[in-house]
Amino acid sequence: MEFELPDGTKLPLPDQATGADAAAAIGPGLARAALAVKVDGELRDLSRPLPNSSGPHGPGPQGSGPNGSGPHKLEIITERSGEPALQLIRHDAAHVLAEAVLDLYPGVKISIGPPIDDGFYYDFEFPEGVSISDADLEAIEAKMRQHVAADEPFVREEVTVEQALERFRAEDQPYKVELIEDLVRNADPDHPVDHVSLYTNGKFTDLCRGPHAPSTKRIRAFKLQSVAGAYWRGDANRQMLTRVYGTAFFSAQDLQQHLERIEQARANDHRRLGPQLGLFGFSDTAPGMAFWYPAGAQVFNSLVALSREMGAPRGYSEVKTPQLYDSSLWKISGHWDKYRDNMFVTEAEDRAMALKPMNCPGHCQLYSMRPHSYRDLPVRYSEPGLLHRNEPSGTLHGLLRTRSFVQDDAHIFCTEEQLQDEVAACLEFAFATYAVFGIDVRLELSTRPEQRIGAEALWDHSEAALKSALETHGLDYDLNEGDGAFYGPKIDMHMTDSLGRSWQLGTVQLDYNFPERFKLSYTGADNAEHRQVMIHRALMGSYERFIGILLEHTQGQLPVWLTPVQAIVVPISDRHLDYARQVLARLAESDARAELDDRTESVSRKIRDAELRKVPFMLVVGDREAEQGQVSVRERHAGDVGSLSTDEFAQRLSAMTKNRAAN
């Protein structure tokens, strides 16, 4: 058997050699450092024999790799291998966590415990009447440390399904039994599952595909972080389990750095920045609904203005539709049946009414109130519509998930022939919008959900249309099966927040159903009525969410054109107030948003306060500047950048605002 190492050198090994043998053949240092091996991209335990011609990679000439394409590629995984190595010890740590919890809480039922981005978790069902909280984590950690110090080897064994079931039934571990039964049931009929692998460390044995590091001692630094609830199998109708989250690293320094990064990210949380910068706040009197201070309203309105300015040349016409509709409208749209619990419903003169959770039925209503010719299409109605959704209390999240929000919403009514171009134009508009802010998004194509309305043929058609729009533009996307809207498939655009959580911003959704339900039509060239297609689209998503994400990505340093206060005039002493007022007046002439700090305070103090408010420009004025008609410019974060005439500065600032410079 011959293997090829990452540097291209060949490594001959006897048949049945293990990963550990391979590492030892390369060098004793590597043998000690080795955690696992990667063979042709597959991670394996060091103790397992390496694949050979009769191995799982199937037929091929002796000593050659899969499909006869040359020797197997072999890489020894060590602490220096980065992410795969971390995943390995985090998975190890999850086993040790379960081991420790079983020690401390006899009778606990274990379910699953995978490594995840940045850490690991394990889900448990504690015995009746027992619950744990963050306060218990320390004791569990202490127990885990004992198992790590004991250097317990991870031992793999393959057993028959019957043996495994018998074992976990005897141990009264019903979740493991269910997992094995599902493995068997869901197996590919051509490759039935008759064996499963178990891993044992110390007295603890878990159903696990592996691989694992050689022993528990490789977990150098770990920490349990939080306790949370999680439904078994992610199903809200099933048992709520207790999830313990933790993370692990190869050194205490790495762990410390990771924890500090999280702490740092919290400082950029929009829920902290918003009130701190005087943008918005929340009150118990209106849970899930933001209150906007003047500075925040300024930012909000600037974004709405941007949408309008970009929409007009792209053929959008702004409309206004009511907030409150008779339930009959929601019955036509299907919202009454599917979302009534999440709508704010009221009553007027014995009529059931509901606040709009979406603009589309209103836009459909508006469209249908007049006849349309094929010559008018596409019709593109836009509306910064205020929506209310009674989101479950546990899902509210600052500006990112609210009960009241304004979408940069639009609906396009067009013919089948116009559809491709219109979807493409929506994507162009979206990317042009994101480019203003210099942000990147991740694309997702979501297909038909289980609960849906409309014929299968329409779904086939509309899914194909979105897919081809993405592919003809060469865009990368993730496929999200079953995650579409109840009326049609969609392309979603996602971004992450300061803690790496993903949020949907833009969306482009195809809809053959509402036109059907609202009986929307146009008169064709043949003088007959035709049904058209409808596109729902929002680009920023909601202005609330967009501002939240933008704050986190800019660390509160909004671009100059958008920031509420662009410049603050800082007179050195009270005798410079007159000149400072002249500067302010000059800035006001060119519509700059400027303020004067007229407090009787030191320059340092005024600078510090302006920096904390993240004002982009601080204009220091004293005797020198007054004499020469100048301002001494300090840029946020950068410090003093020299003096300019007041006119020159005002012009530059005005240009930055006009160009929406992405600084």
Place this chain on the structure above:
RNA sequence: GCCGACGUAGCUCAGCUGGUAGAGCACUUCACUCGUAAUGAAGGGGUCCCCGGUUCGAGUCCGGGCGUCGGCUCCA
């Protein structure tokens, strides 16, 4: 909605096993008139989230509610 935690001045937070509330910043006033991240002093400010209970006495203990945070589910 579900699991766990938390809720004290505008903000960040102290307040031990129950004895009637405190700091820093912010705010007000006075003095200082200052050249690029905190001048000093004095002062005002609290139904300790709400409602009930236990107790001679509750910010502290117990129950319920509301809100927030971390997850889960959901997200038209």
